[in-house]
Amino acid sequence: MADSGKKRLVEAITPMDEDFAKWYTDIVKKAELIDYSSVRGCMYIRPYGYAIWENIQRILDGMFKETGHENVYLPMLIPESLLNKEKEHVEGFAPEVAWVTMGGSEKLEERLCVRPTSETLFCELYSHIIHSYRDLPKLYNQWCSVVRWEKTTRPFLRTLEFLWQEGHTMHETAEEAKEETERMLNIYAEFCEKYLAIPVIKGRKTDKEKFAGAEATYSIEALMHDGKALQSGTSHYFGDGFARAFGIQFTGRDNTLQYPYQTSWGVTTRLIGAIIMVHGDDSGLVLPPKIAPTQLIIIPVAAHKPGVVDKAKELEARLKKEFRVKADYSDNSPGWKYAEYEMKGVPLRLEIGPRDIENNRCILVRRDNREKIEVSLDELEAKVRETLDDVQQSLFDKAKERRDNMTYTCTDLNTFIETAQNKPGFIKAMWCGDVECENKLKELAGVTSRNIPFEQEHLSDTCVCCGKPAKHMVYWGKAY
Amino acid sequence: MADSGKKRLVEAITPMDEDFAKWYTDIVKKAELIDYSSVRGCMYIRPYGYAIWENIQRILDGMFKETGHENVYLPMLIPESLLNKEKEHVEGFAPEVAWVTMGGSEKLEERLCVRPTSETLFCELYSHIIHSYRDLPKLYNQWCSVVRWEKTTRPFLRTLEFLWQEGHTMHETAEEAKEETERMLNIYAEFCEKYLAIPVIKGRKTDKEKFAGAEATYSIEALMHDGKALQSGTSHYFGDGFARAFGIQFTGRDNTLQYPYQTSWGVTTRLIGAIIMVHGDDSGLVLPPKIAPTQLIIIPVAAHKPGVVDKAKELEARLKKEFRVKADYSDNSPGWKYAEYEMKGVPLRLEIGPRDIENNRCILVRRDNREKIEVSLDELEAKVRETLDDVQQSLFDKAKERRDNMTYTCTDLNTFIETAQNKPGFIKAMWCGDVECENKLKELAGVTSRNIPFEQEHLSDTCVCCGKPAKHMVYWGKAY
Numbered sequence: 034m035a036d037s038g039k040k041r042l043v044e045a046i047t048p049m050d051e052d053f054a055k056w057y058t059d060i061v062k063k064a065e066l067i068d069y070s071s072v073r074g075c076m077y078i079r080p081y082g083y084a085i086w087e088n089i090q091r092i093l094d095g096m097f098k099e100t101g102h103e104n105v106y107l108p109m110l111i112p113e114s115l116l117n118k119e120k121e122h123v124e125g126f127a128p129e130v131a132w133v134t135m136g137g138s139e140k141l142e143e144r145l146c147v148r149p150t151s152e153t154l155f156c157e158l159y160s161h162i163i164h165s166y167r168d169l170p171k172l173y174n175q176w177c178s179v180v181r182w183e184k185t186t187r188p189f190l191r192t193l194e195f196l197w198q199e200g201h202t203m204h205e206t207a208e209e210a211k212e213e214t215e216r217m218l219n220i221y222a223e224f225c226e227k228y229l230a231i232p233v234i235k236g237r238k239t240d241k242e243k244f245a246g247a248e249a250t251y252s253i254e255a256l257m258h259d260g261k262a263l264q265s266g267t268s269h270y271f272g273d274g275f276a277r278a279f280g281i282q283f284t285g286r287d288n289t290l291q292y293p294y295q296t297s298w299g300v301t302t303r304l305i306g307a308i309i310m311v312h313g314d315d316s317g318l319v320l321p322p323k324i325a326p327t328q329l330i331i332i333p334v335a336a337h338k339p340g341v342v343d344k345a346k347e348l349e350a351r352l353k354k355e356f357r358v359k360a361d362y363s364d365n366s367p368g369w370k371y372a373e374y375e376m377k378g379v380p381l382r383l384e385i386g387p388r389d390i391e392n393n394r395c396i397l398v399r400r401d402n403r404e405k406i407e408v409s410l411d412e413l414e415a416k417v418r419e420t421l422d423d424v425q426q427s428l429f430d431k432a433k434e435r436r437d438n439m440t441y442t443c444t445d446l447n448t449f450i451e452t453a454q455n456k457p458g459f460i461k462a463m464w465c466g467d468v469e470c471e472n473k474l475k476e477l478a479g480v481t482s483r484n485i486p487f488e489q490e491h492l493s494d495t496c497v498c499c500g501k502p503a504k505h506m507v508y509w510g511k512a513y
Numbered sequence: 514m515a516d517s518g519k520k521r522l523v524e525a526i527t528p529m530d531e532d533f534a535k536w537y538t539d540i541v542k543k544a545e546l547i548d549y550s551s552v553r554g555c556m557y558i559r560p561y562g563y564a565i566w567e568n569i570q571r572i573l574d575g576m577f578k579e580t581g582h583e584n585v586y587l588p589m590l591i592p593e594s595l596l597n598k599e600k601e602h603v604e605g606f607a608p609e610v611a612w613v614t615m616g617g618s619e620k621l622e623e624r625l626c627v628r629p630t631s632e633t634l635f636c637e638l639y640s641h642i643i644h645s646y647r648d649l650p651k652l653y654n655q656w657c658s659v660v661r662w663e664k665t666t667r668p669f670l671r672t673l674e675f676l677w678q679e680g681h682t683m684h685e686t687a688e689e690a691k692e693e694t695e696r697m698l699n700i701y702a703e704f705c706e707k708y709l710a711i712p713v714i715k716g717r718k719t720d721k722e723k724f725a726g727a728e729a730t731y732s733i734e735a736l737m738h739d740g741k742a743l744q745s746g747t748s749h750y751f752g753d754g755f756a757r758a759f760g761i762q763f764t765g766r767d768n769t770l771q772y773p774y775q776t777s778w779g780v781t782t783r784l785i786g787a788i789i790m791v792h793g794d795d796s797g798l799v800l801p802p803k804i805a806p807t808q809l810i811i812i813p814v815a816a817h818k819p820g821v822v823d824k825a826k827e828l829e830a831r832l833k834k835e836f837r838v839k840a841d842y843s844d845n846s847p848g849w850k851y852a853e854y855e856m857k858g859v860p861l862r863l864e865i866g867p868r869d870i871e872n873n874r875c876i877l878v879r880r881d882n883r884e885k886i887e888v889s890l891d892e893l894e895a896k897v898r899e900t901l902d903d904v905q906q907s908l909f910d911k912a913k914e915r916r917d918n919m920t921y922t923c924t925d926l927n928t929f930i931e932t933a934q935n936k937p938g939f940i941k942a943m944w945c946g947d948v949e950c951e952n953k954l955k956e957l958a959g960v961t962s963r964n965i966p967f968e969q970e971h972l973s974d975t976c977v978c979c980g981k982p983a984k985h986m987v988y989w990g991k992a993y
Binding site for chain 1: 548550551552555556557558559560563564566567583584585586587588589590591592595607608609610611612613614615616617618619624625627634637638641642653657658660662673674676
């Protein structure tokens with residue numbers, strides 16, 4: 034019984050090595066993270082998927098507030114004339130926005146786009162409320178959804194509508210704005226590494242890859258199981274470009290009128306895609322304990338035997354005081370349940386049966402490496418705490434080791450092309466700074482620049498593409 | 514100095530009795546709850562306004578989860594064909610939706626509306642995931658914004674886009690669905706009374722006033738300072754109408770295919786409008802402590818004198834352990850600060866100056882009745898706790914007393930019309946159940962039925978309008 038139940042679920046997933054894309058979509062569906070909708074390119078985020086997002090929100094929101102940020106809510110519709118105010122920005126976004134042209138049965142005089150991002154609205158608001166240097170900095174953030182009219186979509190990774198947060202800040206000096214840009218990138222990196230157990234590369238995007246209207250874009254880049262990169266968070270420095278376009282001015286300390294300096298930064302539900310593709314395996318999702326909606330699942334074994342369910346409920350009540358715990362008392366077989374919660378990536382499983390009760394013990398089973406641990410009920414909390422911490426750390430270490438093993442150094446063009454074509458992963462290589470070389474590497478090797486990492490290494494003196502003097506070391510790769 | 518600062522702010526509000534609508538918009542602007550945007554009918558919710566919404570969300574979300582509900586996220590765009598599936602529903606909403614007709618530069622084959630509410634999407638999702646009675650109940654909720662193309666708008670009360678939560682549940686039996694409808698109405702009523710200090714009337718809407726597509730709509734109705742009613746939350750019972758339209762079927766306990774029974778329920782940012790119009794006064798906002806972003810503001814007096822700021826910071830650190838506290842160390846005068854935090858409705862002000870420090874005391878000033886309380890620093894926490902509780906209760910009592918004083922009983926048509934025209938407030942009167950009488954009372958007296966309260970009273974035997982036998986007692990009034 035147990036085995037047949039297990040097989041039924043496990044067989045349903047395409048193995049990762051057979052078809053990575055199919056493996057991914059199997060997991061998002063079978064772990065009940067999402068369901069497909071009849072709205073093209075949009076998904077239904079189901080309770081289990083949304084609970085992960087709620088944990089992401091709760092933790093990040095706390096980090097934002099600790100650093101002085103406040104939440105606001107701005108309209109989802111942007112008049113075309115407002116979007117048009119900053120030239121580079123509108124050129125970047127206009128081709129991919131959804132346009133509202135009718136209200137009820139009336140044709141609108143001016144069409145409105147569903148926000149693809151809200152720089153323009155924040156600028157309008159800031160133009161109303163920033164008058165003096167005393168009004169600065171303004172450190173606002175918004176949790177909402179945005180729409181971008183993408184051609185091809187994939188759950189969490191690229192959807193027409195997605196959930197995100199967008200921070201938009203205004204500062205008295207360029208220096209302060211640059212510090213903020215970096216501060217938020219560091220918060221994203223800390224969040225990914227500490228909570229999602231995903232190691233990231235922090236760095237600056239090349240001009241070709243930066244955000245429409247930004248002076249500089251910074252990103253954190255993570256490596257997925259299949260060797261493709263995922264941009265997992267971005268932070269932009271705008272200088273005073275938008276402020277000038279929107280006429281935002283303040284009276285400075287020296288009594289002159291000045292333009293403030295601006296940043297924006299965001300992460301999205303993509304992060305859930307990253308969790309799947311960094312930690313998942315052929316049995317399903319593997320969730321880091323710090324972000325898992327359920328950290329431990331209790332499964333009574335031989336539940337019909339006297340005392341088993343009572344004991345399970347007693348342990349549930351004990352553990353709920355400290356951990357996010359669920360118990361499954363349904364009449365499915367234990368094996369069926371094991372497979373179900375493995376699919377859902379619950380970090381720890383607690384098995385308790387008649388013989389365990391006799392011996393005042395239970396069995397803990399780790400989702401990540403399937404290790405079974407016999408634990409005395411007297412030290413249950415301590416052992417669960419310790420094991421969850423260890424799972425969290427192991428997931429990070431394993432992901433980092435894999436990323437490092439999949440990161441290659443290339444110093445000449447032929448090796449670069451050969452590596453890009455045969456070895457999935459990051460390539461570190463020197464670059465002269467010319468967009469022509471970026472275009473050429475894309476064309477010849479199929480990779481794009483991921484970022485110019487803050488932690489530079491001197492791999493050689495010359496650009497891997499053109500042989501001219503190198504300016505930076507760059508991470509290259511195929512990307513989602 | 515103090516007085517001139519105070520005047521500057523206070524003079525800026527239109528007194529409530531002079532022009533209630535202007536008083537309201539003055540407060541939302543000057544308490545920095547919102548700012549107007551160039552998007553017609555939409556507003557910018559500023560940090561102070563959004564913090565109130567965050568408190569509402571946090572508390573309600575906790576109440577929803579305690580009663581077994583889970584959060585999800587569904588698309589903001591609904592294909593026209595999906596909206597059209599339930600006839601009454603589309604007739605109710607189609608005239609007031611915003612239509613997306615272009616994606617990028619491409620005209621869409623099928624236009625999409627920005628969700629005005631999400632029954633249709635929830636039904637599509639439920640049709641995919643409900644197969645057996647074991648899958649029921651499904652108790653989902655969503656926090657999001659919706660768009661309704663309103664002609665005239667007012668901040669928080671009626672805007673093109675507004676924030677809300679929408680619960681959508683599916684049940685095995687009609688009985689269970691009806692219980693859910695009532696359970697959620699009770700949660701809304703409890704929330705309004707306990708947290709917002711707003712007394713409400715629970716009851717059923719007449720057929721004329723019910724939600725498009727519902728079998729029954731229940732509401733909670735509150736009375737504003739100007740005697741107008743505000744529908745503050747609704748809960749709908751749908752029967753199996755949508756389930757039939759969307760083909761949602763499950764295998765029942767008896768192995769037959771059945772249609773599930775549905776509810777939906779929601780509250781919106783309107784609640785912030787209710788807080789303003791129930792508790793506010795001519796000095797600005799008055800916030801109930803349980804919902805106030807800042808429960809206590811510390812203002813050092815003669816802050817340049819040695820030791821004052823240090824002492825204020827010491828008290829701030831002490832009080833922050835238990836309360837939502839801020840302190841204002843800016844160089845504005847105390848009087849200016851008093852006016853500012855009165856405008857923002859902070860429930861308690863703590864003043865501390867050199868003489869207070871000498872005497873190991875401080876002064877607490879209540880926002881609601883301006884009472885000054887001298888408090889020994891040794892019992893500060895206890896006194897703050899007690900005073901906040903008392904403010905919370907006083908606000909509710911005062912609002913209830915006012916509502917009761919503004920509620921009139923009418924048993925004949927002439928008195929009804931005269932009362933409606935001259936006495937702002939609720940009218941209780943008997944009704945025969947015919948929509949013709951509802952229409953006539955609207956025409957003659959300018960009021961609509963608010964709801965048929967659960968707590969019925971027998972005021973007379975006959976309908977106040979037509980004199981035929983009465984079926985129900987109804988609350989009538991002018992409404993926002």
